Amino acid sequence: MKIKRPLVFARSSLALLLSAFVSSTSSRAETPAGEATLSVDCTSTKPISPHLFGIFFEDINYAADGGLYAELVQNGSFEYDGTEQRDWTYLSFWTPVKRGGGTGNLSARSASPLHPNNPHYAAVEVLEPGEGFGLTNTGYDNIGVRAGETYKGSLFAKQLFMGKAWSPDNKIKDRPMPVRVQLETASGEVLAMAELKVEGLQWKQLTWSFSPTKDADDGRLVVLGCEKGGFALDQVSLFPGKTFRGHSNGLRADLAQTIADLHPKFMRFPGGCLVHGDGLTNIYHWKATVGPVQERKGQRNIWGYHQSAGLGYFEYFQFCEDIGAEPLPVVAAGVCCQNSGFSPGQGQEGLSGAAFDAYLQDVLDLIEWANGPADSKWGAVRAAAGHPKPFGLKFVGIGNEDMITPVFKERFKRLHDAVRAKHPEITVVGTVGPAPDGEDFTAGWAFGREEKVAVLDEHYYCPPEWFWKNLSRYDSYDRKGPQVYVGEYAAHEKNRHNTLRTALAEAAACTSFERNGDVVKFSSYAPLLSRVNHTRWRPDMIYFTPTEIVLSVNYQVQKLFGQNAGDQLLADTVAGVAGRERFSRSVVRDSKTGDIIVKLVNGDDTPLEVAVTLKGAASTTAKASLTLLGGLAAEAENELGKPAEVLPATKTVEGTDRFKLSLPKNSLTVLRIPAGR
Numbered sequence: 001m002k003i004k005r006p007l008v009f010a011r012s013s014l015a016l017l018l019s020a021f022v023s024s025t026s027s028r029a030e031t032p033a034g035e036a037t038l039s040v041d042c043t044s045t046k047p048i049s050p051h052l053f054g055i056f057f058e059d060i061n062y063a064a065d066g067g068l069y070a071e072l073v074q075n076g077s078f079e080y081d082g083t084e085q086r087d088w089t090y091l092s093f094w095t096p097v098k099r100g101g102g103t104g105n106l107s108a109r110s111a112s113p114l115h116p117n118n119p120h121y122a123a124v125e126v127l128e129p130g131e132g133f134g135l136t137n138t139g140y141d142n143i144g145v146r147a148g149e150t151y152k153g154s155l156f157a158k159q160l161f162m163g164k165a166w167s168p169d170n171k172i173k174d175r176p177m178p179v180r181v182q183l184e185t186a187s188g189e190v191l192a193m194a195e196l197k198v199e200g201l202q203w204k205q206l207t208w209s210f211s212p213t214k215d216a217d218d219g220r221l222v223v224l225g226c227e228k229g230g231f232a233l234d235q236v237s238l239f240p241g242k243t244f245r246g247h248s249n250g251l252r253a254d255l256a257q258t259i260a261d262l263h264p265k266f267m268r269f270p271g272g273c274l275v276h277g278d279g280l281t282n283i284y285h286w287k288a289t290v291g292p293v294q295e296r297k298g299q300r301n302i303w304g305y306h307q308s309a310g311l312g313y314f315e316y317f318q319f320c321e322d323i324g325a326e327p328l329p330v331v332a333a334g335v336c337c338q339n340s341g342f343s344p345g346q347g348q349e350g351l352s353g354a355a356f357d358a359y360l361q362d363v364l365d366l367i368e369w370a371n372g373p374a375d376s377k378w379g380a381v382r383a384a385a386g387h388p389k390p391f392g393l394k395f396v397g398i399g400n401e402d403m404i405t406p407v408f409k410e411r412f413k414r415l416h417d418a419v420r421a422k423h424p425e426i427t428v429v430g431t432v433g434p435a436p437d438g439e440d441f442t443a444g445w446a447f448g449r450e451e452k453v454a455v456l457d458e459h460y461y462c463p464p465e466w467f468w469k470n471l472s473r474y475d476s477y478d479r480k481g482p483q484v485y486v487g488e489y490a491a492h493e494k495n496r497h498n499t500l501r502t503a504l505a506e507a508a509a510c511t512s513f514e515r516n517g518d519v520v521k522f523s524s525y526a527p528l529l530s531r532v533n534h535t536r537w538r539p540d541m542i543y544f545t546p547t548e549i550v551l552s553v554n555y556q557v558q559k560l561f562g563q564n565a566g567d568q569l570l571a572d573t574v575a576g577v578a579g580r581e582r583f584s585r586s587v588v589r590d591s592k593t594g595d596i597i598v599k600l601v602n603g604d605d606t607p608l609e610v611a612v613t614l615k616g617a618a619s620t621t622a623k624a625s626l627t628l629l630g631g632l633a634a635e636a637e638n639e640l641g642k643p644a645e646v647l648p649a650t651k652t653v654e655g656t657d658r659f660k661l662s663l664p665k666n667s668l669t670v671l672r673i674p675a676g677r
């Protein structure tokens, strides 16, 4: 899979970098009039959250199935249905295929299924084998395959009969059904083939692996019965041999690496609105997403498609571990989304009675599943999946953007009290509604304070100007009250494009999170992923096709903050920026390395000269690194099918305690000074 990243720096960024950072000097020259100054006192520090920059993963825009989850077959479990999309059936994305005179029937059935959670399967009746009769799957907008790479397939199957159905020769004993699986192009060219034998009346898993002879972006998986008879088929699967970190049932390696490159300190999952669901029956239940994949319970995704649960809690936790991010699972607060059932603002309902009690137990069981010893009831389920060691869960979110009603409050309180009583070691993150102000926001904060919730989750999708105007939002937040998780935010242009302007507004917000990192504990841009042609919500941070990845400017900002995070804020003073409403900065130290990191955002259409002085910095001879993102028109963006326009460019400069920086128009500058090493 190819990531759309030019091998060289974007022309414009590189040219600017070479000219923009005029000098770094240790001379004691006076600052010229008109120049802005940033004076940093490296001896005055304040601890800030070491978890500030993370990610929010939601299965929206085909982010999981057809996205991060590397499964290439769509509807391999034959569970798509008309409640998910009006024209969907159990056989959607499968079509019958006849080869060389083969004929037969394809139908969906539910008698004696593979598992009650996976109740439908395909029945293939081969009337005339010819060169095969069966079915083909087009994956998610085709299956993209690469020559020489290994692909690992599996399916569950059983014989239904041999010869003619219900005829006297309907005997399967010692007469397995020969089945051929093929990777083909759209025009039917066979790229890889494997032969299987379906044997017996009980479901059995068959596996194979093969390598296509050439690249194809229009691949299909074809399953053909090759003798007269009938067989049943379920949980048909094809994975690339190379998944992220080589896990089975794993993640798409290129996408997962792109996320890992953000150096996220935590990952919130699995949503969003997906968590509280469209109605009480659509709430996300973590237990339905663990264990053998064929026994997991898929369901309608609130964003208008099917979620298979193939990417389930085990895979989420494993990914967090792989990339060094703290897991932050979010559970529904025992209520469904207030916009459920086409009733905007009116659809909130709460689980009650035994259903609520069971739900509460599920939440406690989640903590045992993640952290309990391998011989505890739920720790054993984790261990059976291959992870005897506890995952070390520290944080749990309860609720998402819920309306703060009596129904919500009652459920939230019971869940919160139960978690605190049984697991005081877990930090709970509550919710304050869908907006950065207004009725639910105010009521959510009052309720959160009353209940002494440790952290509250604020969301804002607002125009870039809103971000610039709210840079001091957290300066006045009560340091004794709940801390803040900015759980979802993104600057929205009217046309919802991922412009440099939006990314810089977000960068400015990130500097304000750092400056207030004693009260802002976490932050995450939203949404993270979007499959091209299945984008239900934009802007998103990362767009992808089966074979390409487009990294938005917003991604580049998040990456710079993630890779240059600190855990101490250094005191600073700024002068000479009067009248500049789109300037922001922060200075942090990473105590592990001792590095000092200065971030400067210039969101104006004119450049800005800044003299940076570091008082009390430990002397160093090491080189500093200087990274520039932007310096282009505010409308610049990175688009699919075009070379990326906005990329960071880095150069090294002398490590010193005085820098004269020229910040180009519309730019983010990151200066990293290795101090005291």
Ligand code: AHR
Binding pocket: 058, 060, 271, 272, 273, 274, 400, 401, 434, 488, 526, 527, 537
């Ligand atoms: O990020 C997309 C959606 O925005 C989330 O699901 C929801 O929490 C918010 O409304």
